[in-house]
Amino acid sequence: MSSDTTTDTTTDPAATADSGDAHDGPVAPAEHEQRHKEPTDRQYIFIALFLAVLTAIEIAATEVGPDGPLLIVSLVVLMVVKFLFVILFFMHLRFDSRLFSLVFYIGLVFAIVLYGVMLATFHFFVS
Amino acid sequence: MSDATITETDDAVEIPHGYDDGQDHIGLPHHTSTGLSNTKLAMWLFLGSECLLFGGLISTYMLYRNRQADQLGPDQLWDIPFTSATSFVLLMSSLTMVMAVSNAKRKDEQRTKLWLTVTALLGALFLAGQVYEFTVFYREGLGYTTSLFSSSFYTLTGFHGVHVAVGIVMLLSLVAMLAKGKLVGDKHETVEMIGLYWHFVDVVWIVIFTLVYLIPA
Numbered sequence: 461m462s463s464d465t466t467t468d469t470t471t472d473p474a475a476t477a478d479s480g481d482a483h484d485g486p487v488a489p490a491e492h493e494q495r496h497k498e499p500t501d502r503q504y505i506f507i508a509l510f511l512a513v514l515t516a517i518e519i520a521a522t523e524v525g526p527d528g529p530l531l532i533v534s535l536v537v538l539m540v541v542k543f544l545f546v547i548l549f550f551m552h553l554r555f556d557s558r559l560f561s562l563v564f565y566i567g568l569v570f571a572i573v574l575y576g577v578m579l580a581t582f583h584f585f586v587s
Numbered sequence: 588m589s590d591a592t593i594t595e596t597d598d599a600v601e602i603p604h605g606y607d608d609g610q611d612h613i614g615l616p617h618h619t620s621t622g623l624s625n626t627k628l629a630m631w632l633f634l635g636s637e638c639l640l641f642g643g644l645i646s647t648y649m650l651y652r653n654r655q656a657d658q659l660g661p662d663q664l665w666d667i668p669f670t671s672a673t674s675f676v677l678l679m680s681s682l683t684m685v686m687a688v689s690n691a692k693r694k695d696e697q698r699t700k701l702w703l704t705v706t707a708l709l710g711a712l713f714l715a716g717q718v719y720e721f722t723v724f725y726r727e728g729l730g731y732t733t734s735l736f737s738s739s740f741y742t743l744t745g746f747h748g749v750h751v752a753v754g755i756v757m758l759l760s761l762v763a764m765l766a767k768g769k770l771v772g773d774k775h776e777t778v779e780m781i782g783l784y785w786h787f788v789d790v791v792w793i794v795i796f797t798l799v800y801l802i803p804a
Contacts, residue, residue, distance in 0.1 A: 501686060501689055504682060504685050504686065504689070505682065507682075508678065508679065508681070508682035511678055511681075512675060512678060512679075515671065515674060515675060515678060515796075518796075518797065518801055519667065519668075519671050519801070521801075522667065522801050522803075531802075531803075532802055535797050535801050535802055536797065536802075538797070539793060539794060539796075539797035539798075542793045543790055543793055543794065546681060546786055546789060546790050546793065547786070547790060550681050550682075550684075550685045550782075550786045550789075551782075551783055551786045551787070551790075556627075557621075557623055559621065559623060559628065560623075560627065560628065560631045563628070563631045563632050563635045564631050564634055564635045564638070565635075566635055567634070567635025567636055567637070567638035567639055568635070568638045570638070570639055570642070571638040571639050571641070571642025571643075572642065574639065574642045574643055574646060575642055575645070575646040575649070578643075578646040578647070578650060579646070579649075579650070582650050
């Protein structure tokens with residue numbers, strides 16, 4: 461990593477003003493460009509409104525939507541979309557180092573595996 | 588110049604990575620082997636481990652949700668409109684939190700304190716709703732040891748409520764420290780770390796709301 465890259469990144473006023481969290485060291489041009497895409501306050505409000513609409517759709521689906529597996533699949537899909545929007549945009553995972561994403565997703569995958577193991581244990585190994 | 592130094596301004600002031608002089612150095616790299624903030628990495632590791640905690644609690648609830656024999660079950664208890672309203676409050680607290688982080692980045696301390704306070708108030712409102720809900724359930728006959736369903740439900744939502752309460756304490760402490768000027772180091776990063784915790788609490792509720800309240804038992 462050259463010191464030139466470091467200097468370019470940190471002396472550019474636009475970069476320091478809009479580069480988001482930018483705590484994770486000198487950034488490559490592609491990553492730097494990605495960070496410029498970090499949402500503005502107005503976009504945060506739109507994201508929150510979008511999440512509120514998804515919540516309203518979830519509630520409406522339980523009242524007037526389909527029954528059975530289709531309802532469950534729809535609710536789980538909406539839940540996953542809301543989950544991803546919060547961690548990617550509000551928690552800035554989309555704009556931060558991939559290492560942060562990795563450590564979080566490892567925990568998440570272990571949690572899902574844990575659920576699978578518990579289901580398997582109680583449903584298949586209990587008479 | 589070595590790799591470990593950078594130029595901060597046009598005045599050619601050289602600051603080593605991670606140099607902590609009590610000032611904000613937004614955008615500057617950290618003096619760590621990864622070039623990342625150790626504080627932030629630790630917070631993400633903590634949140635990753637929290638996934639396992641809540642994964643276990645949610646799994647337990649999903650297994651026991653129908654184990655109430657002839658006692659009260661989810662279908663007789665849930666008040667979806669009320670829980671939806673409290674969920675909406677918590678969701679909006681994520682917006683106010685991200686506004687606080689955004690203002691902290693711009694070093695607008697007054698607005699940061701304002702948004703942090705609003706976030707704490709919304710969290711308190713959510714918590715009040717949860718206490719009310721628990722009280723109603725208890726009066727209807729659903730105690731902690733009434734059934735496997737009730738134990739797993741109170742444990743899961745109770746743990747989440749404790750996390751919200753801890754978050755409110757952190758938010759109010761942060762506001763007090765900012766007001767008294769006792770917060771040293773990178774203020775933006777401190778606000779961001781508490782923001783990460785708060786958003787995680789919101790994310791967990793998104794999962795609980797769907798799996799516990801909306802999906803029929």
